[in-house]
Amino acid sequence: MRLLDQLDIVxxxxxxxxxxxxxxxxxxxxxxxxxxxxxxxxxxxxxxTNGLAMAVIPANTELDLKALARARGDRKIDTVALxxxxxxxxxxxxxxxxxxxxxxxPVVVDELAQLFDLITVSPGQRGIQLVLNPLDYLRAxxxxxxxxxxFK
Numbered sequence: 390m391r392l393l394d395q396l397d398i399v400x401x402x403x404x405x406x407x408x409x410x411x412x413x414x415x416x417x418x419x420x421x422x423x424x425x426x427x428x429x430x431x432x433x434x435x436x437x438t439n440g441l442a443m444a445v446i447p448a449n450t451e452l453d454l455k456a457l458a459r460a461r462g463d464r465k466i467d468t469v470a471l472x473x474x475x476x477x478x479x480x481x482x483x484x485x486x487x488x489x490x491x492x493x494x495p496v497v498v499d500e501l502a503q504l505f506d507l508i509t510v511s512p513g514q515r516g517i518q519l520v521l522n523p524l525d526y527l528r529a530x531x532x533x534x535x536x537x538x539x540f541k
Contacts, residue, residue, distance in 0.1 A: 390512055390519070392489045396529055400521040403509065407516045412483035414448030421509065421518050425449035428509045428518070429502065431485045433478060433494075436463030441477065442495040443487045443530075445510065450499065450538035460497055460535035479513075486513040487530040496532035498523070503534060 393400050405420035414430040421428070425448040432444045432452055439461050444452055458466040475481055479491035487496040488510070502508050502523035509518040510526060527534065 393519070393521070393525075393529060396525075398521060398525040398529055400519045400525075402512075403518045403520060404516055405518070407483070412515070417509075417518060418448050423509055423518075423520070426501065427505050427507065429498070431487055431511060433469045433474060433485060434466050435469050436461050436466040438463045439495070441469070441492075442497060443485075443490070444537055445487060445496060445498040445502070445530075445532070446538040447499060447501055449541065450501070451541050453537055453539045456535070456539075457497060457537040460533075460537055461495070481515070484511055484513055484515045486511045487532065488512060488519075493531070496530040497535050497537055498527055498530075498532045499538045500534045500536050501538065502526070 403421040414428050415425055418425040418428040428448040429445050434444050435441050454466050507520050508523045509520045512519045
């Protein structure tokens with residue numbers, strides 16, 4: 390949130406009760422009263438050529454690894470193991486964010502974000518979501534839009 394304040398980006402904070410048994414983005418969407426397609430989750434990935442990156446996709450989709458590999462210029466890409474999240478990003482499952490992460494990893498945001506005036510993302514802590522304009526989010530994370538998800 391400090392980063393967004395520094396960049397003069399307008400956002401709204403929405404809090405919700407954390408359920409350790411269900412950390413899914415779909416559950417978060419219900420709890421904060423937003424449609425699943427506007428609640429975005431952040432996944433950490435590793436490509437065979439270009440290394441680590443973050444992929445940000447809607448809750449009602451799954452990551453299209455081939456599409457992400459094309460967008461990143463990798464031949465193959467996969468999500469990192471859960472045990473690697475904290476050492477690589479400083480965040481735990483359900484609280485990963487591209488905003489002010491431990492390292493400035495490249496960020497690819499699914500192009501579907503552009504369909505909305507507002508999306509939500511994690512600020513790096515479970516139980517909180519930030520509601521903001523997708524173009525502002527892209528600017529804050531120095532990301533790019535690409536078609537990287539597919540519907541479940």
